[in-house]
Each structure stands twice: as C-alpha cells, then as structure tokens.
Amino acid sequence: MSFRSRFLLSLVSIAIGTAVWLPLLHLVFRPGRDQFRSETTVAPLARQLARRHLDLWTLPGDGKADIDKMRVNNPEWDFMGRTFLVLSLANMCLHEPQQQDEYLQVMDRIIEDTDRLAQAKGISYFLLDYANQSQFLQQPVRSIFVDGELAMMMGARRLVAEHEPFRERMRELVHITADRMAVGPVLSCESYPNECWTFCNTVALAAIRMHEVLDGEDHGQLRRDWIARAKEKLVHQQTGLLCSSYTYEGQAVDGPEGSTIWMAAHWLKIVDEAFAEDQYRRAKREIAHQCLGFGWAGEWPKSWVGPMDIDSGPVIPIIDLSAGSSGQAFVAAASFGDIEYYGALTTTLMFAGFPLFHDGRMQFCASNQVGDAVLLYSAVAGPLWQTIRERGRRVEAP
C-alpha cells in the first residue's frame, strides 16, 4: 500500500476513533450513583474528602503548611475554607447524628480560632492587601466579609446543637451587620473600601435568616427591602443577573461573575427562594456549559466580560472554563436539585481535578484546601438549608 493510501486511511481511522471514543470518555470518569453526592447520607467519596479536612484540624500541624501556602495567594481563601468546612460539617452532623460529637468538636475549634484571629489580628488578617490601601466609607471599620461568614458559621453550629457563647456572639454580629446594612444607600455593607460584594452581602442575609429562625427575631423587612433594592439597582440589565460588586452608593463595579452568582443564588435560597431560583436559571443559561457528558462553567456572560482576577482564576479561552466559577457551580447545582448538571460537573472533576486517594482520604490535586472544602460542601449540602426552611415555617406560623 502506498504512503498516500496509508496516510488517507490513517486520517479516516483516527476520525472514526475520535467519533467513537469522545462520546464514551465521560463514562470512564462519571462516579457511580450516590458515590460523590447522596441526598440521604454522606457519600463514600465525600466522606474521604471530609476525612482529609478533619485531619487538618485534628492532627497537630498537619494542615498548617497547606493553608499557609494558600494564604500567600489569598488570605480570603483561608477564611472561606473555614466557612465551607464548618457548613459541610453541619450538614454531615444532620446526615449522620451518630458522628455529631466528632464533627462538632472540629466545628467549634474552627469557629473559635477564626473569631480569635479576626479579633486579635483585625479584619485585614483575612483580607487581601488592598483593604489597607484606602478608607472604608462606613465607620467604624468592619468588613461584611468577615462578620457575615463568622455569623453564618456560628449559626450553622447552633442549628445542629445550641452553643451559648456562640449564641451571644452571633447575636452581636448579626445586630451589627443588620444595623449597618439598613443604613447603607443600597442596604449593603463594604467588604473592602468602597467595595460591596454580592457574595458577602448575600452571606450576611443568609446569616441574618439563620438568626431569625434560631432566636425568633424578625429581620423580614431588611430581607425584603434588600431583594427589592437589588432587583432595582444591582441587576445587570442584559442578563438579569446580580452584579458581583458595587460601590457603597450602589454603582456597579463588576458585572455578573460565575465566582459570585452561583453562591449568591445558593445563599439567597433561604432568603427569597423564588429570586434565588430565578438567578440560578439565568446563570445556568448564561455561563454553564455541557458537552459530551462533561460540565463546566465560565466566569462571565457574553454580554459582559471582566478582567481575570484572583476570584475567577485563569479562564481557559475557547471552551470558556473558569475553575473558580465551575467549583461554585457544584454548590448551586446541588442546591437547586440540578442532578444532570451536577453529574456533568462531577465527571469533569474526576477527569481534570486529578483526585488522589491515600489511606481512606481523598484530595483533588488541581485544587486547594478552599476548593476541596467547596466541593465537599456541594457533596453534603441540603439538610442545613432544609432545617432552616422547616424551622422558619414554624417560627413564622401564627
């Protein structure tokens, strides 16, 4: 057979091989049913992922190096890694009450350590350097990023089992936050100087909601007003999605971003479920991608493209893949019961996240502690939000 014939035959063979293999590839990486996330229990892979995180807080010095490496890039990740781990453990406590003592111990250690650091070293300990480069407009200086997530961690712990010291501290944080939000021009507080982040403000609203169901206080007016103001001032016109950051006066700084909108929809689910659902559907339409059984998410919709930053991570062009957005899409897909998209995301994760199994523990090599904590949260999320909804109905019943 001549070289030309063999070359042509090779091209045809490779084309057929590609057409056969690519549609099958996802089957190799798709975890079995209930292997990564289960609605009723802690799935086996989630348990292995959790084990590694528990070690970080129970074995002396074990996770310090991992967290320190992460802090070099972004101290926020240290703080958010703590929040997502506490939320994951709260859900795991509700999934398997027999393990509650072990999980609660770790949750308490994380919350106490975080609160101690925030008070002793100031808010800048968990913020990027530019927090110190200009003045916060609202005085005295506080960051809703720190206050909101701390209150949420305490709320999650208290929803599993009451904790008196956290009850007082949470009440203090929620009151400060709610009072400061109420006087803001768009009912929002700054995370950084003259920067209000939707992520942080929606976390704060969710924490306030937790406080309502735990302590029977009513902040319904603030919640309703915030949603109304957001629909009026903080929504991107072309997509209907919430902008990710805005000035204290309510001027949009960044448009909608995947690294914000997925989680904002998740937090808002306990604040205004219909609005949250609408945001999720819009985000899915604008920035979610699925192909050949794999799923991922981009950072920006077509109508607004922002700069790559520490939150977006590197965005792979052509296929429009953002690791930051894709990671958070897990939580939103799980939260809104989008089984198909969650399955596609998990397939991509097992393919390109480079999972490493060792001694009953799992980590994703292409991720870091905060990334793995977000993935763990997506794998176990559900019972905590369900508890808030149920207790909320009881509190609000006449």
Added chain:
Amino acid sequence: MMGRWRTLHRRIRAMKWFSPGSFVLCAATFVVVYLVLHLLGWRESTSIFCGTLPEGRNAQVLQSFQAVMYVLFYMATAVVAPILLIAAAVFQVMAMLWIRRAGEFSMKMQGPVSKDGGSAA
C-alpha cells in the same frame, strides 16, 4: 531476553508510519510514560494550577515542568491513546478490505482465465 528486545527493536524500526502497528506503539508509549510519571508522584504537582506554588524560584520551575508533563501524558493516555487503539483496529479492517477489493479488481481486469491459461477476452 536480550534477543527478544533486539527483535522488538528491529520490528519497531522496520515499522511503517501510518500503520496500525505505529498507532499501537504510540498509544503504548503514552501509557507507559504516564504510568512512570504517576508512580513518580507528579500528579501532586498539578496543584500549581490553583496557584499553590512552592517557595523558591527553582522549585516553582521544577513543579511547573512536572505538572505540564503530567497533564500532557495524562491527556494523551485518557483521550488520545484509546482513539489510536480504535483507529488501529479500524485501519486494519479497512486495509484488509482494501487489499481484498484490490485483488478482486485486478482479477476482474485480467478477466476469466481460459483453459489454456490465456485471457478469454
């Protein structure tokens, strides 16, 4: 043992590009290199993709190299190698059909053979 290696080496050298054998060889190379890199623990180096870098310039360059090589051979093993194996099988089948049809075609061109051995046409 050495004789077997020598035979294998000779076969590989004699192998034509764009043939089922070359596809299989290519796929096998990807898999073997990937397995070696995996056993060397280079998978952990992929943590650079989320910005987790070791301290020191030299360590960063080394880890970046390890991560890129690992990802290349991982993708080659997971995506390219199976395509090459399927292509090798398809190539083999098509080549056999090609040769058979070429044989039939040349038989037809020669036409039915007469009893005395000459062409009836």
